Amino acid sequence: xxxxxxxxxxxxxESAGGIVRLPVGTPSIYLVSHPDDVQHVLRGNWxxxxxxxxxxxxxxxxxxxSVLDDGAAWQSSREILQPLFTARYVASLAEQMxxxxxxxxxxxxxxxxxxxxxxxxEELADVVNQTVIKVxxxxxxxxxxxxxxxxxxxxxxxxxxxxxLLPSMPYSVRLPGDRAFMDAVQRIDDVVLPMIRQDRDRRxxxxxxxxxxxxxxxxxxxxxxxVRDDVVSVYGAAAESTATTLTWLWATLAAHxxxxxxxxxxxxxxxxxxxxxASHLPELGYTKMVLQxxxxxxxxxxxxxxxxxxxxxxxxxxxEAGAQVLITPYATHRLDxxxxxxxxxxxxxxxxxxxxxxxxxxxxxxxxxxxxxxxxHLFDMAAPLIVAALLSRFRPVVRxxxxxxxxxxxxxxxxxxxxxALVRAPHLLRGAL
Ligand code: HEM
Numbered sequence: 245x246x247x248x249x250x251x252x253x254x255x256x257x258e259s260a261g262g263i264v265r266l267p268v269g270t271p272s273i274y275l276v277s278h279p280d281d282v283q284h285v286l287r288g289n290w291x292x293x294x295x296x297x298x299x300x301x302x303x304x305x306x307x308x309x310s311v312l313d314d315g316a317a318w319q320s321s322r323e324i325l326q327p328l329f330t331a332r333y334v335a336s337l338a339e340q341m342x343x344x345x346x347x348x349x350x351x352x353x354x355x356x357x358x359x360x361x362x363x364x365x366e367e368l369a370d371v372v373n374q375t376v377i378k379v380x381x382x383x384x385x386x387x388x389x390x391x392x393x394x395x396x397x398x399x400x401x402x403x404x405x406x407x408x409l410l411p412s413m414p415y416s417v418r419l420p421g422d423r424a425f426m427d428a429v430q431r432i433d434d435v436v437l438p439m440i441r442q443d444r445d446r447r448x449x450x451x452x453x454x455x456x457x458x459x460x461x462x463x464x465x466x467x468x469x470x471v472r473d474d475v476v477s478v479y480g481a482a483a484e485s486t487a488t489t490l491t492w493l494w495a496t497l498a499a500h501x502x503x504x505x506x507x508x509x510x511x512x513x514x515x516x517x518x519x520x521x522a523s524h525l526p527e528l529g530y531t532k533m534v535l536q537x538x539x540x541x542x543x544x545x546x547x548x549x550x551x552x553x554x555x556x557x558x559x560x561x562x563x564e565a566g567a568q569v570l571i572t573p574y575a576t577h578r579l580d581x582x583x584x585x586x587x588x589x590x591x592x593x594x595x596x597x598x599x600x601x602x603x604x605x606x607x608x609x610x611x612x613x614x615x616x617x618x619x620x621h622l623f624d625m626a627a628p629l630i631v632a633a634l635l636s637r638f639r640p641v642v643r644x645x646x647x648x649x650x651x652x653x654x655x656x657x658x659x660x661x662x663x664x665a666l667v668r669a670p671h672l673l674r675g676a677l
Contacts, residue, residue, distance in 0.1 A: 245409060248652045249546060249574055256575030257586075263561040269412070271297070272567040274558075277575040279582065279605035281559040285550060285569055286605070287613035293550035295615075297568055298411035300549065302404050303654065306429050308473030311618070312481060318615075321474055324460040325618055328453050334621040338522035341379050342629050346519040348374040349633040356666040361643050364494055364662040369394035369487040376626045377483055382452035384443065385479075389435045396435070397484055400428035401654035408547075408652060411568075432476060440471050453478060482619050485544035488657045489623075490630060492542040493535070495662045498642035500589055506530050511635040512671065518636040520629055528628045533594040535627055539609035541589055543573040546656035548611060573608050574656065582606040638666040 252275055255264045261278030276285055285293045295314040309317035311325060327333065348371050355362060373390035385393065403421035413419060443458050450456075457474045497504040507530065514527045550569045555562065563569065578586045582603060583593075592598075599607075610617035617623075634640070643665055648658040 247649070248409060249650045249656065252547075252570065252572055253575045253578050256572075257578055257580065261576075261579050261581060263559045263563075265561075266570075271412075272564060273411075273570060274561070274563060274567060275570050275572070275575065276558060277572070277579060278559055279576060279579075279603040282571055282576060282608065283605040283612065284558055285571060286608075286611060286615070289556060290613045290615070292553050292556055293569060294553055295548075295550060297549070297551035297566075299408060299547075299568060299570075300551075302407035302411075302425070305425070306400055306432070307477045307480065309470065310473040310477035312477045313473075317473075320464075321477075322614075322618070324457060324474075325453065325478070328451075328456060329618040329621060331621045334625055337379050337622075338525065338625055338629075341375060341626055342520055342522045342524075342633075344375045344378050345371075345626070345629045345633045349630070349637060352634070352638065352666060356638055356668050359665060359667075361663050361665040364642075364664040365398070365487065365491045365657065366394070367664070368490045369398070369483065371630060372483050372487045372490075372626075375630065376486055376622065377479065380452060380478070380482060380622075381439075381454040382450050384439050384454055385435075389439070392431060393435045393479070394483065394487070396428045396431035397480055398657075400425055400432070401484060401657070402651070403428065404654050405652050408654075433472065436472055436475050436479075437468070440468060440475065444468075481617075482622070484655045485619075486623060486626065488544045488655050489535070489539060489542065490627065491658060491662055492544075492648070492656075493538055493631065494640050494642055494664055495646065495648040495658055496538060496542070496589060497640070498646060503534060503589070503591060506591075507534060507631070508635060508639070508669075511632045512669075515632050515636040517671065518633060520633040520636060522625075522629075524632060525625065525628060528632055529596070530591070531628045531631055532624070533591040535631070536594040536607075537589060537591040540573075540577045540583075540593070540607060541587075542650065542656060543577065543609040544655045544657075545609065545611065545617070546574045546650070547572050547652075548615075574650075576605070577607060577609075579606070635669065637669055639669055641665045641667060 255275055256277035264275040266273040266275065276282060311318055311321035370390060373385060373394060377385055403424035406419040406421045410419065440458065458471055461471045510528065510530045514524050548571045552563050552565055552567045552569060555565045580586060605612060610620040643663040645660050645663060648660050648662065650656050651659040
């Protein structure tokens with residue numbers, strides 16, 4: 245209970261990827277970590293494994309009927325959103341994204357000038373709001389709205405921990421975190437509902453995610469609640485995961501100076517004094533390798549539970565109807581059979597050519613099968629741009645803290661606050677002298 249994230253990973257490692265039944269009573273909960281079995285659950289027999297049951301129920305109060313749900317609600321949201329997340333469509337947003345990233349990262353300059361440190365999680369959430377979300381929502385989320393939205397999600401993700409740890413506890417029994425969770429949902433609605441109402445009044449015709457969702461739902465005659473569920477889910481999926489991954493990056497680099505040096509070298513060579521541009525992306529190969537390795541050891545989407553509709557045989561084990569199946573890349577990404585020195589942070593694993601030999605489901609930070617993450621191309625574009633823009637101007641220094649440990653929240657975030665300070669990158673210091 246103290247460290248459920250690593251407990252699951254240990255169980256996966258000790259059983260060498262075999263199915264593990266957790267000793268928790270009924271319904272049964274199985275940990276499924278072998279890549280063949282993950283593939284079976286997420287892709288081969290995916291229709292039998294639904295996002296339902298004890299683990300999803302608490303989240304449904306936040307996400308409602310949306311792309312993070314299942315069945316008809318999921319399908320109709322996915323159909324609306326899919327065309328907006330193809331590799332080609334996302335590439336068309338790259339210049340706009342690069343400009344937004346450059347502008348927002350330049351705002352960090354006062355930290356370098358004053359030496360003042362800041363909460364990396366909080367600041368990066370704002371960076372993501374002003375870049376990824378700004379592009380997805382065509383600027384509709386105001387700065388002030390974003391500053392209310394991010395902490396509310398953070399609160400929702402953290403306060404849900406008890407419900408995830410005690411999934412069979414009925415709602416008639418109050419758990420710590422329940423009130424904070426409902427309060428967070430209210431705060432989220434206080435920002436999102438006015439955004440939707442304003443948009444409906446203006447009847448805008450944009451091609452961004454927000455306009456497309458509002459328009460498509462209006463054409464279907466759906467109510468405000470449906471649009472709210474869509475927007476809250478897309479924001480949550482996009483913003484939370486991106487900001488937490490970037491927060492882990494600095495915490496991880498602090499313990500791996502040789503990797504940090506490699507990043508500085510690449511960004512210096514490719515981007516120089518900046519500004520970062522879309523045309524830099526193909527040359528940021530090492531930056532991408534570092535992010536891939538980061539998502540191996542710190543996958544933001546760390547737990548995707550499923551409920552078996554009908555009985556099934558997985559990895560030679562009989563799974564009964566109604567049982568819960570836990571899929572966690574955090575465990576699979578640490579299996580000895582598929583990774584050499586699995587607990588070591590080593591971006592070279594993702595060097596060109598080395599990935600082809602890997603089982604498709606030995607590495608799946610973005611999930612797989614029909615529920616595979618819609619935002620992976622967007623992340624692959626936005627995250628290197630943010631990292632490169634930041635390192636073209638600054639060197640981040642983690643103050644105190646560490647080692648950083650993962651918390652069992654809705655997304656995988658460090659339990660401890662990551663306190664960051666910025667110093668100017670050496671070439672800029674030279675220029676100033
Ligand atoms: C570090 C970044 C990200 C990670 C690690 C991540 C991870 C994941 C994972 C593991 C799933 C599958 C969940 C499941 O099978 O139950 C998922 C689904 C999803 N992600 Fe992401 N994601 C990231 C960024 C994004 C971004 C930027 C967006 C942009 C909107 C996004 C949108 C979605 C959506 C809409 C789904 C639901 C897809 C469906 O069920 O049809 N994600 N993500």
